[in-house]
Amino acid sequence: MNSVERKRLNRVLEVNDEHPKQQVGAVPDIDDFRYVKTEAKTAVSTKRVPASSNKNSSPVRLEKKIRVSSVVKVEVAAPENWEAVLEGIKNIRLSGQAPVDTKGCEKAGSLLPPKERRFAVLISTMMSSQTKDEVTHAAVECLGENGLLDPDAIVRTDEATLANLIKPVGFYQRKAQFIKEASRICLERFGGDIPDTLTDLLALKGVGPKMAHLVMSIAWKNTQGICVDTHVHRISNRLGWVFREGTKQKTTTPEQTRMSLEKWLPKDEWEPINPLLVGFGQTICTPLRPKCGSCGINTICPSAFKEASSPNPKQKKRGLGPT
DNA sequence: TTCCGGGGAG
DNA sequence: CTCCCCGGAA
Secondary structure: OOHHHHHHHHHHHHHHHOOOOOOEEEEOOHHHHHHHHHHHHHOOOOOOOOOOOOOOOOOOOOOEEEEEOOEEEEEOOOOOOHHHHHHHHHHHHHOOOOHHHHHOHHHOOOOOOHHHHHHHHHHHHHHHOOOOHHHHHHHHHHHHHOOOOOHHHHHOOOHHHHHHHOOOOOOHHHHHHHHHHHHHHHHHHHOOOOOOOHHHHHOOOOOOHHHHHHHHHHOOOOOOOOOOOHHHHHHHHHOOOOOOOOOOOOOOOHHHHHHHHHOOOOHHHHHHHHHHHHHHHHHOOOOOOOOHHHOOOOOOOOOOOOOOOOOOOOOOOOOOOOO
């Protein structure tokens, strides 16, 4: 097995192992092993994170491990106030529309029959990453108008033409290539439908954890894990909702965030949390200069006004991450 | 005008 | 870590 396969396999093992053990769950020792692998794998990405002390003002929620015979029980308490925070964000989202509300990829092919709709969702998702919702939406429509929301049609279209059609989305050459290959696999191995498991979705090039979980939720309505994109990742950390395993440090990768979040967030919130936080992140809790002043939860958010204006990145002192 | 982010691959 | 691409922000 080469390194790529191993990497993918590891990913798959991680996600498959994440059973909805919520507030309290008994987890066998093997679970710890998994985290060892994960930490080692992701330890590289220390890049522009201000490395040093993050004094999270929110309540410390270290995991408590209790050894009972051969089993380690891992208890992860939900953050204080999380329900109030979530409620507050929902209220914020009720007023005012975010791009994701109308142009999110779950809208793709909503008028099509199930199988076609699923394919449209997959293609839409594969194009949408790193791209504005509106742009993706337009590209999907463009494909549809050309009868290309269909794996058969796509494999018979040459890559350059395909790339040209989806040009407005970022990284279109790569995506055209990935989409064509995915279409071929759909035809050859899944009867023209899209894969219905995380494992098989992740095996598609151009589909990583974020998109695989999204597709499972949207296309199959079978949520296997939380779809963590940059918004969910950033906001979860600002809210003090997630921590690196065994610490009170912020998570450094979306995968860490996903696993940390899944430990306590009730499963019925797993699917809605993504559009909720994405919209919130697009409008209020923006990456740069979050609009804390007009945010409805600025009295209960541990990061409120903590990183308001940081003009010159170069002069920014290191070691004082938000909160 | 420059620069940065974003999901995933290599 | 860099590369892919481009819009939006500094």
